Amino acid sequence: GAVVSQHPSRVICKSGTSVKIECRSLDFQATTMFWYRQFPKKSLMLMATSNEGSKATYEQGVEKDKFLINHASLTLSTLTVTSAHPEDSSFYICSASARGTYEQYFGPGTRLTVT
Amino acid sequence: QKEVEQNSGPLSVPEGAIASLNCTYSDRGSQSFFWYRQYSGKSPELIMSIYSNGDKEDGRFTAQLNKASQYVSLLIRDSQPSDSATYLCAVINAGGTSYGKLTFGQGTILTVHP
Numbered sequence: 001g002a003v004v005s006q007h008p009s010r011v012i013c014k015s016g017t018s019v020k021i022e023c024r025s026l027d028f029q030a031t032t033m034f035w036y037r038q039f040p041k042k043s044l045m046l047m048a049t050s051n052e053g054s055k056a057t058y059e060q061g062v063e064k065d066k067f068l069i070n071h072a073s074l075t076l077s078t079l080t081v082t083s084a085h086p087e088d089s090s091f092y093i094c095s096a097s098a099r100g101t102y103e104q105y106f107g108p109g110t111r112l113t114v115t
Numbered sequence: 116q117k118e119v120e121q122n123s124g125p126l127s128v129p130e131g132a133i134a135s136l137n138c139t140y141s142d143r144g145s146q147s148f149f150w151y152r153q154y155s156g157k158s159p160e161l162i163m164s165i166y167s168n169g170d171k172e173d174g175r176f177t178a179q180l181n182k183a184s185q186y187v188s189l190l191i192r193d194s195q196p197s198d199s200a201t202y203l204c205a206v207i208n209a210g211g212t213s214y215g216k217l218t219f220g221q222g223t224i225l226t227v228h229p
Contacts, residue, residue, distance in 0.1 A: 002161075032215055043221055044159070044203075093158045097215050102147045102164070102207055104217060109158040 003027050004096050006107035013084055013114055020080045021110045023094030029074035030096035034104060035067075037090045044093070050077055084114040118142060119206050121220035130229050134191040138204030138220055141185070147207040148180055149217070150189045154200045162202075163189065194227040201225070 003026040013019050023033060035047045035056075048064075050056040050071035058064045068080040077096075081088055091111050095104040119140045128134045136150075147166055151159035163178040165171045165187065171178045177190040187206075191198055204220040 034216075044219055046216065049216060102215050103149070103161060104215065105161060106151075106158040 002103070002105040004030075004094065004105050004107040006094055006110050008110060009108060010111045011113070013112070015085055015114055016083055018080055018082045019084055019112060020078055021092055021094075021112075023077045023079070023096070023107050025075045025096045025098075025105075028096075028098045030077070031074065031099040032097045033071055033077040034095045034097075035069060035077075035079050036093045036095070038093060038109075039090055047079075081112065084112070086114045088112065089114045118208070118218045119204055119220040121202075121204050121223045123221055123223060125224040125226055127226045127228060128194050130194060130196060130227055132194050132227075134194045134198065134225055134227065136189040136191075136202050136204075136223050136225065138187045138189075139185055140187070140204075140206045140218075142206070142208045143182075143185060145182075145185075145206045145208050148178070148187045149205040149207075150176075150178060150187075151203040151205060152198075152200045153203060153222070159203055191225075194225075196227050196229055199226050 005024045007022045033050050036044045038044050047062045048056040048058045050069050052071050052074050056069035071077040093109040095106045121138050150163045152162050153159045165178040165180045175192045179188045201222040201224050203222045205217040
């Protein structure tokens with residue numbers, strides 16, 4: 001149990017375009033989803049926390065207008081990187097928690113390359 | 116002082132040995148503690164969660180929590196080369212505005228050599 005999927009696993013886009021990443025909880029209802037990014041050989045950095053049906057809470061320094069998060073259902077959250085630039089190239093990982101629990105289960109990640 | 120501290124390693128153990136990974140945290144009110152394993156280029160995988168003082172065993176893994184000392188550890192028995200990865204200690208701090216937000220240590224790189 002506790003499987004989280006992400007799509008796509010890898011994406012290459014041109015500078016200035018937008019990219020949408022989907023995160024799904026496959027066998028449980030995820031009341032809270034988290035979005036992280038990780039640069040090579042660095043720690044995970046939390047970008048935002050989203051609760052189903054609510055606006056996401058962004059961490060300090062993360063631009064909410066650039067990284068649009070939608071958590072429209074108990075099994076789906078999306079992250080849209082708008083007007084992507086090469087410095088946005090990174091490994092984006094989502095995680096999900098079920099109601100009343102603290103365990104976070106991570107998706108497999110999406111590797112974004114902006115050219 | 117970092118909120119969650121781990122020895123970054125690398126920790127090298129021979130196959131079949133016990134690997135001991137340690138973590139300290141600064142928020143005395145923390146209630147929930149987790150160990151994740153992350154292989155290079157992959158996302159973290161939850162190995163253990165522990166909430167009460169004492170030991171919790173799951174297969175070859177044992178998590179130990181001592182809230183008085185603000186210390187949590189992970190023991191891996193009969194270590195295998197496939198256990199070679201970065202092990203992340205994560206804590207949920209008491210209070211705060213973000214429900215369930217994890218604070219990660221910097222990770223310990225474990226290498227199990229044949």
